[in-house]
Amino acid sequence: MTDYEALRRRVEELEQRTWDTQAIKDRVDKLAEEGIPKKILKREEVVSNKKQILDRVQRRAEEYNFILKNCAQGTALALMEEFGLGNMEIIKALTPFPGIGGTGEMCGGVTGSLITFGLYFGSNDALDSESHAPVIMRAQKFMALFEDELGHLLCSEIQEHVIFGRNMDPGGGEEKMKAFAQAKGFEKCGLAPGIGARLSAEFIISSMA
Numbered sequence: 001m002t003d004y005e006a007l008r009r010r011v012e013e014l015e016q017r018t019w020d021t022q023a024i025k026d027r028v029d030k031l032a033e034e035g036i037p038k039k040i041l042k043r044e045e046v047v048s049n050k051k052q053i054l055d056r057v058q059r060r061a062e063e064y065n066f067i068l069k070n071c072a073q074g075t076a077l078a079l080m081e082e083f084g085l086g087n088m089e090i091i092k093a094l095t096p097f098p099g100i101g102g103t104g105e106m107c108g109g110v111t112g113s114l115i116t117f118g119l120y121f122g123s124n125d126a127l128d129s130e131s132h133a134p135v136i137m138r139a140q141k142f143m144a145l146f147e148d149e150l151g152h153l154l155c156s157e158i159q160e161h162v163i164f165g166r167n168m169d170p171g172g173g174e175e176k177m178k179a180f181a182q183a184k185g186f187e188k189c190g191l192a193p194g195i196g197a198r199l200s201a202e203f204i205i206s207s208m209a
Helices: 004-016 021-034 043-048 050-068 071-083 088-093 108-121 129-150 155-163 174-182 191-208
Strands: none
Touching: 004 155, 004 191, 021 050, 021 071, 043 050, 043 191, 050 071, 050 108, 050 191, 071 088, 071 108, 071 191, 108 129, 108 191, 129 191, 155 191
């Protein structure tokens, strides 16, 4: 069951947080310049450090959402960095994904996570259609957990019922985007990327156990 009071407290913390903007920007610049480092994930090490990894990926998704001003990119970058997946071209491709083209549809915390599911759980053989079903089943389980955690899957509904009390509709034009930014939307909306990235990381780690 969704704990709306706990979510609102988290939104308030994000609104009031002092962001180390330069450090976050430097980290993104390094990833853009050098690429996302590949990793050899050691099961025992990852599983034993699960709590630390979940906390880190949640925090970084919030930070990347804030600095990139893009929930889908922020979610995916935090996960890709943590698990050594993909490249920055994928982050570029996610540019229009917040609210699915700014229409208020699927939250970027979901779409950014699903991109990562494809990278981690998908097959390297594009013709291996039999590998699709297990990944899709994981995606559906993740989406159900995300909805249970946040109460909603759609950007507009998360804004209205969890974050602002109304749909700010930042994709609705320059003035609405300006109002969204003035309402600390890029700070507060880190909630969904943080939760999405944390849940996704938990799926990945659980698959190793």
